[in-house]
Amino acid sequence: MRILSLLLLLLATGLPAASTATDFEPVPRIAAAAVAALDLGQGGQATVDPNLRLARCAQPLQAEVTAAATVKVSCASAGWRVFVPVVAANTRTVLVLARAVQAGQAVSADDLASISRQTAGAAQALLVTPEQAIGRIARRHLQAGSLLAHNDLHAQQLVRRGQNVELLTRRGSVEIRVAARALRDGALGDSVAVENLSTRRTVTGTVQADGTVMVR
Incomplete structure (x- = not known):
């Protein structure tokens, strides 16, 4: 009789007698939010405790990448957050x-x-x-x-610091080559400083496939 009275009191005050499964945020939804936050090509797998019990979120879940393979999934309205490891499957x-x-x-x-x-x-x-x-x-x-x-x-170094190189300049159809000394190492396409051995001026040019340095 006492138990029946308590149940009637709960119903009268509008309080739930117990939580149901629908009160909790579905674990697959948390996992999906974590995977979607990372660019994983063909997808990935999130590790979420299947027994996790978090209040259901009344708004879209927020997901933020916090590490290379960890995503923070949170719900501002329910006041919770969880860190989810994600492994790429691509x-x-x-x-x-x-x-x-x-x-x-x-x-x-x-x-x-x-x-x-x-x-x-x-x-x-x-x-x-x-x-x-x-x-x-x-x-x-x-x-x-x-x-x-x-x-x-x-990249393979085509020019070495201190090495004598050809300094190449083109003006239309005119090509000028002078002796120079490299002031730093350089691979194909690198910009390097070289010293013109005739004028002692330092200029910057681009290393070519044959090891010359072109100034434009």
């Missing part, structure tokens, strides 16, 4: 070494192979076309089977 074709390359060695086409791999958060760092690697120099010993990243290689 795969793409990337470059891999078909054989070992020594430090200081230039990469050739025969050194390369292409494979399909799950790239996760490293996608932007990996090389995907042979043109990105051929002719570049290994910074360190790279083992066969290694995925190639941008920071594994550097």
